Amino acid sequence: MPHVITQSCCSDGSCVYACPVNCIHPSPDEPGFATAEMLYIDPAACVDCGACVSACPVGAIAPETRLDPQQLPFVALNAAFYPDRAPDEKVPPTSKLAPVIEAPRVDSRSGRPLTVAVVGSGPAAMYAADELLTQRGVQVNVFEKLPTPYGLVRAGVAPDHQSTKRVTRLFDKVTRLPGFTFYLNVDVGTDLTHADLLTHHHAVLYAVGAPDDRRLDIEGMDLPGTGTATEMVAWINGHPDFSDLSIELSHERAVIIGNGNVALDVARILTTDPNTLARTDIADHALGALRDSKVTEVVIVARRGPAQSAFTLPELIGLTSTGEVVLDAADRDLVLRDLASVEDALTRNKLEVLSKLGDASAPATRPRIRLTYGLTPSRVIGTERAEGVEFTVTGTDEVRVLPAGAVLTSIGYRGKPIRDLPFDENAAVVPNDGGRVVDPASGHPVRGSYVAGWIKRGPTGFIGTNKSCAAQTVRNLVDDYNAGLLDDPVSKPAALERLVRSRRPDVVDAAGWQAIDAAEVARGGEDRPRRKFTAVADMLAAAAAAPAPPLRERLLAGLRR
Incomplete structure (x- = not known):
């Protein structure tokens, strides 16, 4: 009875280190781990010990016999990752045991113990704090603009993915570690400056993510009824900056331009029975609006073909197992064309799932999602508000129009500049070398300044990807501390508390x-x-x-x- 990893996998690698028989891959030391859509359990090697179940922070692993019907495709998906081999050959011959990566060792020295300010409280920030606090005596102060922590886990994960949100249980444990302090409802850059933080810490580590949307620059994207999928996710999740967002749901069709996982999340929420969503942590205002929604079809539009779909296979399987997803005949032909020519196994698996989708010409029995390919948006149609989108068939002059009342773009996130730090406008990240902030003019590290997460590497990977990303930054930070490259704080510890409360009396601990x-x-x-x-x-x-x-x-x- 092998165990199976399901669609809610966060790829943080905890299960890899817990497994005693090396049956979970790719491991953090193997090529492809950082970009893997999920991890996979080898059914031939699994000994059914259950160690991975308790190690997984999001409850994504279960015995094969206990899977829900919609999770059954993951049995074959896990097995397909591994090559065929002799029955007694349990471990793929090219694999090796993943090493246990030890936490960086902080050398003792006279003066204050290592004290680090972490700006942001999402996954990268909390993984960084966890890594630092494995060492006794280290002090970590986490600063967050909102009164509530955990970033995109709270405000960016769809409410019907409650298992993914379970990673906050791990983060809650981190907040109880000796040496951890929260300064919530404090805006670094407004309430406190970078220089303020360096006065009270050896180092400042920014893990602020990529909070801005990449915008689609076409005519009409400023009309009422237009917006971004990421804004809608924040609205659905009750983010206070987006709770008053005006969402148009009075038309029978909504169009989402872009087909990554966020697009699938929004489409799924818009077509899910509100009574099902009422059992989640969806915001009350969003639930009320969805109960009154007139949307019966959400069209997810991609500029390129099916083989270049940006969504992950686990998300596609989850979508098709719970909702009605269809294709037009022309798009099905594109899927079959790509299926006949693509050799990559993961892409072929996606195309196989797409080839089995329902026919869009059949009568709809419930609100549904339609995937369409090969259309490039040229303008949003409408005068007073959005009434549809005009596309050209990609690579041609042929024009097609999709009537719609809501037009959302989902073409990615973008980091924004951090006050007093350099910024790469093209890559939308803080320039860095392994997390050490680098001055692009001189090529030298900016003393005491570090980054982790999306502001370090760009908006790539999954929740768990931030674990290895943060660990790399922390190792370099500790190396710099041990080498005497970080200045001791000028002020005493109590002075930080007084400073924060003088600038922000309503700070939340x-x-x-x-x-x-x-x-x-x-x-x-x-x-x-x-x-x-x-x-x-x-x-x-x-x-x-x-x-x-x-x-x-x-x-x-x-x-x-």
């Missing part, structure tokens, strides 16, 4: 976040994992209700300062 979390869970009742606060004022009110820490903890905190 870990206890405040726990109070917000508990209040949201209580609001969810028995039927929902939580009902989110979508206004900062409500979050701060909940945080203010946090009980004061016990006297003993306050005394110890005072002594540490």
Whole structure:
């Protein structure tokens, strides 16, 4: 009874190190790990010990006999990753055991222990904090603009992917480690400067992600009814900056330009029964709007062909197992054409799934998703608001028009400049060497400045990809500390607390976040994992209700300062 990794895999590699028989690949030391859509369990080598189940932070692994019907395709998908071999040959001959990567060792030295400011609180930030806090005495202060932490896990993962959001349980454990401090509701760049942080820390590590959308520069994209898929995901998830977004759902068709995983997420939410979504942590305003929605078809449009589809195979399998996904006859011909010529196994698997999709000419029995290929957008049609999109068939002058009331683009994320740090406008990242910020003019590292996550490498990979990314940055940071290349903080530890509260009196600490979390869970009742606060004022009110820490903890905190 081998175990199986399913679509909610986050690729952080924890299961690889937990496995005693080397049956999960690709491992972090193997080519392709950083770009792998998921990890795979070898059914011939799995010994059914269950170690990977407890190690997985998102609950993505289960015994084959306990899979839901929609997860059954992953049995063959896991097995197909491995080559055919003799029955007694358990491990692929070219594989080797993944090494256990030890945390960087911080050398003891006179003066303050290593103290690091981490800006951002998403996966890269929390993995970096976790890596640093494996060493005794290290202090990590995490700064986040919002009163709530965890970045895109909270605001960017679709609400019907609750298993993926379970990684926050791991992050919650990190917040309870000795040496960890939260400074939530603090905007670095406004409330505090980079220089302020360096005065109180040996180093500042930015893990702020890529918060901006890549915009499609065509006529009409400023009309009411247009927007981006990432904005809609934030609206659906109750991000306070997007809770007042105007979303057009009164037309029977919505068009999404771009076909990555975010496009699939939005299309799936728009066509899912609201009663199903009512059992998730979807924002109340979004649930109400979806109950009144008139959308019966979401068309996901790609400029290139099926073989170049940007979505991952696990997401495609998940989409087709829970909803109605169809193709026009012309698009099915494109799929079959690519299937006849493509040799890459992963791409062939995608095309095989696409070839089995339903026929768009058949009567729809419920809101559905239609995939279409080979169309390049030229303009959004409409005067007062969006009424459709005009396309050309890619590579030709042939014009096609899709009527629609909502037009969303989903063509990727983009990092934005960080005050007082260099920025590469073309790549939309902070220039760096292994996470060390580099001055492009001199080619030298910027003393005490580091990056991890999407602002370091661009918007690539999955939640777990940030683990190895953050680990690389932390190893280089610790090496610099050990080599004496980082200046000791000028101010005493207590001075940071006073500075933050003088600039931001309503700062939220870990206890405040726990109070917000508990209040949201209580609001969810028995039927929902939580009902989110979508206004900062409500979050701060909940945080203010946090009980004061016990006297003993306050005394110890005072002594540490």
